Structures are given as structure tokens and as C-alpha cells.
Amino acid sequence: MTSFNWNNIFLNNYGTPTIELVEGEGVVVKDSQGNIYLDFLSGIAVNALGHAHPAVIDAVSKQIRKLSHISNFYANEPAINLAEKLIAISNLDAKVFFCNSGAEANEAAIKLSRRTGKRNLIAANNSFHGRTMGSLSITGQLAKQKPFKPLLSDVQFIDINSKSGVRKIKRKTAAVFLESIQGEGGVTPCTNEFLKAVRAKTIKTKSLLVMDEVQTGLGRTGKWFGYENAGITPDVVTLAKALGGGLPMGAILVTGEAKELFEPGQHGSTFGGNPVVASAALATIDVIEKENLLENSLNMGELLIKLINQIEGVTEVRGRGLLLGVELTELAAKDVELECRKMGLLLNAVTEKTLRLAPALIVNIEQVKRCSEIIDDAIKSVKKSGNKS
Incomplete structure (x- = not known):
């Protein structure tokens, strides 16, 4: 860590980091002390193409030389092209709104739901949709909500x-918010049957189905969007994380009658659709397509599941593609996370017993095998030291 005192200059909402990362390439990063790590967290499912991908660097460099920011008073070509591309890969009859993060995308969806004339919202226990007041209101984790109550009241x-x-x-329900896989809730997937049943019920009650694809979108599950595995069509899709290729970008795709709910002046974002970030997003999607990274995500995920399921001390591996949760039998996930870090692997303890893996979609067989080996060694090391939950 550099010489400055973290606690003197930053608010204490994150705690104090123990390592400072200074550079990376692909799935490998280096810290300020020269230590090398395999990055199997990717900025929490953000860096779909890993670090310093030449296509993203080239796209950003070219665009920032031409036009950096103009606001939404004016149109810009990268944002237009990106909106068209998202509509195309989603195969939805949709319209797009751009913002800067997943929380903002979900806030926009909450506001959109109010335009139906109904107020009641439904979300899932153990869900995570953001930390702003609206998105926190539909986050089903009491520990995150409690310090900031009262929140929105009409949430079940x-x-x-x-x-x-x-x-x-019910018919009074304005919108149902779901993640196809609950990332922060322990990497727990919704079953296809459940998503189909929810879609059928929301059609019957004329409620919006909002699929939060912030963590699962853009190829992480082996498809462009996680909900596609269930064969459903949502009313609203919220996106962020991988969309910007490492830069901050969020979006919502709105389909059907709902795409006409917003009127001019009812919502906006100063930086939404920024041409530099939109250029990075276009480059990211282009590489995913050209290098067939949806298939790679699925194949490398299947290999990870196979290898990690063979490790003693692992109860199960949940998830799909390259968003996986490793459930530990008896050890505290945080202890194993820290031991993995010492051995050169970055991942995180998403719950008390679950490790989350979300490597870049470009990850290869050798890196997957090494990840599995380190997790195995870390579990053995923690067991040997006697650290149990």
C-alpha cells in the first residue's frame, strides 16, 4: 500500500483494503508490492474482457480524441449504435435508457413502475439491487436496509x-424485481420453472417483470442475459457492470407498452450514454461476439464446476457459466478467501459459507485449473491451521 493513510482520506463504508492493485493484463493483476494474482472476481463481474484489453483501449482512445462528453441535450453516434446493438442482441422490441450503474438502472425501473399508476413492488429475500434509497428498498437483506429506514413502504x-x-x-403489484441468479445473496439461481411461473402471473396481473441482469448480463451465464435460460420475455431488463467493459455504464431495456410510460423530463442522467463509455461498451460486445465468449463462458464454467466439486470441503457449486458460488462444508469463506489471496487468487466471500467466482469471459483452461488448485490448497491450509467457523 502506498504511504497515504486510507482511513484519513476515505469514508469508512468499505473498510481498509489490504492490497493495492497497480496494473493488470487479461485475467492477471499485480499489486504495489509486485505480487501477481489470478483475478477471478473481475471487479465484481465488471471486466468481461479482463484488464487492459486492446479493443477497449483502442475504442476509448479514438473516441476521447474526438468527443468526450456532451450530455443528453444532443445525440452522439456511439450511444445510438450501442442502443441498437443492445436491442439486437436481446432480440427484444425495446427502447433503451442509459445511466451509470446498476443501482441507477434499478432506480429508473422503480420510477417507471410508478407510471403504471400502481405503487406496490415485489422483490426477493436475499436479493441485491443497489444501495441508493429506492434500490435498497427492494434489496432483501435486512442488515443492509436497517441503518437507513424508513425506506419505500410498499415493498413485499x-x-x-x-x-x-x-x-x-396481485393486480395491485406494479412490478416484480428478480435476479436470474442472486449474486450477492450467495450465487443462488432462480429455477426456470419459477421464472416462467412469475412471468405468467405478472402477465395475468398486468404487473411489470423487471429482470435485474446487472451481474448476470452480457454473457456471464453463457447467454447474453440470464433470464434467457428460462425462455421468458421480461418487461424491463436492467444492466450495468460488464456493459461498460470496465468503465461505468448502466442501462434499462423496456419492452411492450411499458416503453411508452416515460415522458420527456420525467427521468434523466447527465452522464448517461457518454460517448467514451458507449464506445467501450460497443467494443466489449464486439469482442464477445467475434471470439465466441458466450460459449467460452459456458465451457469454462462447466470445467470450474467439475474441478471444484472434487475438492474435499466443498458442499456444492451453484450458478451458471462464469458466475459461480462455492459452498463450503465447515470453513468460514472469509478465511479461505484470505488464504487464496496469499496464494495468488482473488475471489470473495459473498456469504459466510460461500465463495464467489466471476472471472473474465476470456479465462482459459490453464487459469481455470490453477484457480481450482489454489482453492483446494487454501482449504487444506485453513483446515490445518484450525480455523473453522
């Missing part, structure tokens, strides 16, 4: 993959 939480949850969707 359901268990995913439950018939009782589907039954709670």
Missing part, C-alpha cells in the same frame, strides 16, 4: 423458487 419480499412467492403477485 418473497422467497425465490417458491409457489407461495408467485401467489403473492
Whole structure:
């Protein structure tokens, strides 16, 4: 770590980092002490093409030499092209709004739902949709909500993959917010059957189905969007993280009658659709397509699941593609995370017993094998030291 005192200059919302990363290439990063790591977190599922990808560097460099920012008083070609590209890869009859983060995308979806004339929202227990007041209101984690109450009052939480949850969707429900895989909730997937049942019920009650694809979108699950595995069509899709190729960008795709709900002046974003970031997003999608990274995500995910399931001390591996949760039998996930870091692997303890893996979509077989080896060695090391939860 550099000589400055972190605690004197930053608010304490993150705690104090123990390492400072200074550069990276692909799936490999280096810290300020010269230590090398395999990055299997990717900035929390952000760096779809890894670090310093030449296509992103080239796109950003060319655009920033021409036009850096203009606001939404004026049109810009990269944003137009990106909106068209998102509509094309989603195969939705949609319109697009750009913002800067997943929380902002979900806030926009909440506001959109108010335009239906209804107020009641449904979200899932253990969900995560952001930390702004609206998105936090639909985040089903009491520990995150409690310090900031009162939040939005008309929110009801359901268990995913439950018939009782589907039954709670009523005609008074403005929108249902779901993640195809609950990333922060322990990497827990919704079943295809559950998503189909929710879609059928929301059509019946004329409620919006909002699929939060912030963590699962743009190829991470082996498809462009996680909900595609269930064969459903949502009313709203929220995106961020991987969309900007490492730069901050969010978006919502709105379909059907809902795409006419917003009127001029009812929502906006100063930086939304910034031409530099839109150029990075276009380059990212282009590489995913040209290098067939959807297939690579699926194949490398299947290999990770196979290898990690063979490790003693692992109960199960959940998820799909390259968003995986490794459930530990008895050890504290944080202890294993820290031991992995010592051995040159970055991942994170997303819950008390679950490690989250979200490497770049370009990850290869050798890196996947090395990740599995380090997790195995880390578990053995923590067991040997006697650190159990």
C-alpha cells in the first residue's frame, strides 16, 4: 500500500483494503508490492474482457480524441449504435435508457413502475439491487436496509423458487424485481420453472417483470442475459457492470407498452450514454461476439464446476457459466478467501459459507485449473491451521 493513510482520506463504508492493485493484463493483476494474482472476481463481474484489453483501449482512445462528453441535450453516434446493438442482441422490441450503474438502472425501473399508476413492488429475500434509497428498498437483506429506514413502504419480499412467492403477485403489484441468479445473496439461481411461473402471473396481473441482469448480463451465464435460460420475455431488463467493459455504464431495456410510460423530463442522467463509455461498451460486445465468449463462458464454467466439486470441503457449486458460488462444508469463506489471496487468487466471500467466482469471459483452461488448485490448497491450509467457523 502506498504511504497515504486510507482511513484519513476515505469514508469508512468499505473498510481498509489490504492490497493495492497497480496494473493488470487479461485475467492477471499485480499489486504495489509486485505480487501477481489470478483475478477471478473481475471487479465484481465488471471486466468481461479482463484488464487492459486492446479493443477497449483502442475504442476509448479514438473516441476521447474526438468527443468526450456532451450530455443528453444532443445525440452522439456511439450511444445510438450501442442502443441498437443492445436491442439486437436481446432480440427484444425495446427502447433503451442509459445511466451509470446498476443501482441507477434499478432506480429508473422503480420510477417507471410508478407510471403504471400502481405503487406496490415485489422483490426477493436475499436479493441485491443497489444501495441508493429506492434500490435498497427492494434489496432483501435486512442488515443492509436497517441503518437507513424508513425506506419505500410498499415493498413485499418473497422467497425465490417458491409457489407461495408467485401467489403473492396481485393486480395491485406494479412490478416484480428478480435476479436470474442472486449474486450477492450467495450465487443462488432462480429455477426456470419459477421464472416462467412469475412471468405468467405478472402477465395475468398486468404487473411489470423487471429482470435485474446487472451481474448476470452480457454473457456471464453463457447467454447474453440470464433470464434467457428460462425462455421468458421480461418487461424491463436492467444492466450495468460488464456493459461498460470496465468503465461505468448502466442501462434499462423496456419492452411492450411499458416503453411508452416515460415522458420527456420525467427521468434523466447527465452522464448517461457518454460517448467514451458507449464506445467501450460497443467494443466489449464486439469482442464477445467475434471470439465466441458466450460459449467460452459456458465451457469454462462447466470445467470450474467439475474441478471444484472434487475438492474435499466443498458442499456444492451453484450458478451458471462464469458466475459461480462455492459452498463450503465447515470453513468460514472469509478465511479461505484470505488464504487464496496469499496464494495468488482473488475471489470473495459473498456469504459466510460461500465463495464467489466471476472471472473474465476470456479465462482459459490453464487459469481455470490453477484457480481450482489454489482453492483446494487454501482449504487444506485453513483446515490445518484450525480455523473453522
